[in-house]
Amino acid sequence: MAVTSLSGESRPRATMRDVAALAGVSLKTVSRVVNEEAGVSPDVRERVAAAVQRLDYRPNLAASNLRRTGARSGLIGALVQDVSNSFSAGLLRSLEDAARSHRTGVLAASLDEGVDREQELVHDLVTRRVDGLVLMPASDRQDYLVAELRTGTPAVFVDRPPRGVDVDSVVIDNLLGGRMAAEHLLDRGHRRIAALFHLPTLTTAQLRREGFTAAHTDRGLRPDPRLVVDGVASTDEASEVVHRLLDLDDPPTAVFAGRNILASGAVRALRERGVHHEVALVGFDDFPLADLLDPPLTVVRQDVTKIGRLVAERLFARIGGDTSPPQHLVVDPTLVSRGSGEIPPRA
Template sequence: MPTTLTQSSSGPERPARSTMKDVAQLAGVSVKTVSRVVNGEPGASVEVRERVLQAVDRLDYRHNLGASTLRRKDARSGIVGALLQDIGNSFSAGLLRALEDALRDSGVSVLAVSLDEEPERERGVVADLVTRRADGLVLMPASRRHEYLLSEHRAGLPIVFVDRKPHGLDCDSVTIDNVLGARMATAHLVAGSHRRIAMLSDLEEIETAAERIAGYRAALAEADVSFDPALLVPSVRSEAEAARVVAGLLSRADPPTAFVTGRNILTIGAVRALRSAGLSRQVGLVGFDDFPMADLVEPALTVIRQDVRRIGGEVGRILLARLSGDTAPPNHVVLAPTLVPRGSGEIPLAS
């Protein structure tokens, strides 16, 4: 069969992809028969299916799933969108991998996007995925209200919120008990006789950050430790900023003797500042979120661990159930975090 070349103004000529018509000619069948075979529809004998599949292999044919979906109202794209905050972060990356593993055997692929706490980006990406007929959405929202999803939810689009709860929309969610986690971290340091415990947090308008601040304050109140507003530093957004904040707090006349950090990148910044000050073994530290090599730091890091694999597995389970037609009331799964003591959180108050 002759090869057709296409001319590109921006690069060298390259062979055009084989079409369904090419496959039909090579297999000696109709285009409709090829369509049935590649779309997994009945109506073709075993012998005919084998001829078509052999032609597909010989021609290196790639089925245009998007075009097929447009032609068939009941067809699925085989794609779900995962809108996470930062897929470069170890928490989001671990969650994405767990979700992919949960969906792999179902033939569903995951398209991941970083939102970077930008509500307008969230809305734009959602609109794009809906236009492209995504089968479902997994959303770690940047926006605070989610009524804009009501029409899609009513139309039957499966939407599962993860890490943060939906507001203005009642749909499936999988979250962590952030208040409990921060209470555990703070209480653990109080048990080591610490009273001047500082906390570094992300933006207060982020739901998870606000919940972790609440847990920190609750643990201080339960231990009858006075809350010092100067020791709570919200809106810390990066590792470098966290290092500067910790260094500044340590330079005070009445410095904190321990820290709770509300996010893994803030924990890394705190570690750098403590090491630079030569205080890694004198100041207590408990971080929220585990991350790779946290156990290799000296001293190894005590953390509040979220079971990322379980979170991703729960999201995948709910999503697959919805894709299979489950119309039960929304699931609201809340998982408990665990304290992992490794050394940094067990440093007692210096005498």
């Protein structure tokens, strides 16, 4: 591969052999210096370092890792629903921080809830010899991973539990989160509570809906089925749904948005109708600037940093040779009261 200098001239990328020739040492000595191994005198290290700098040499870390370990690439793959979503972005950042301490890079991609895309990307990452996988699955079952797991590629599931395979997983208590949101609104006197949920095929949406319903059932209540809407997949759809619900003869006095992008759509609709200080709103998942809205958004918050840390701990333990039974970790959410969820029902 050619590189271009600041003057615009193109020249071949320097190799370890070039560094050895300029420093007047062996290839093995250059390898020891580059990989920070012992057995090289200070003056020789200085000569090699000077040659590296003069030649703009960049070591092939992937090849180096493979030589030293016989199997490692120094890369992990992370497949999430959407890398632009604040939850996914926070998760990836937490993984990146943990991976850096293991001198490992992260290859990330969005699944966009595509089953075929999930399998294609997993195959692509495995062929690139990633050391492990982090997966937020879009598929109903993940039996297709059996062969990869059998050959030693560890995987940790996040946000959604595995089905068809038994591997480590880290998820939020979605049932509890849905219950917390509904109870918060019921405690403030709301009885006509609208609820927006993502795709009903997803475990997260199913459990948040079950928690929402259970909070009503515990009080001898039943949510109005006209106010509970499944399959809301985007901010725009959420906004349209809330507008439609507000047009009912007996509109909701509160809204629970079961996902951060749905909360954004609900905020927009309430503001467009001029009722954002009259209709209560609780969202699931926090997102940047939610606390600066008018009113500030009350949310069921997931500890994304903790989730990412636990995922990384399990993955790097498996990469390091841990063969203990799979662990299925569940993290409790917290409800953050900011104002929107504390608006009382209209008289």
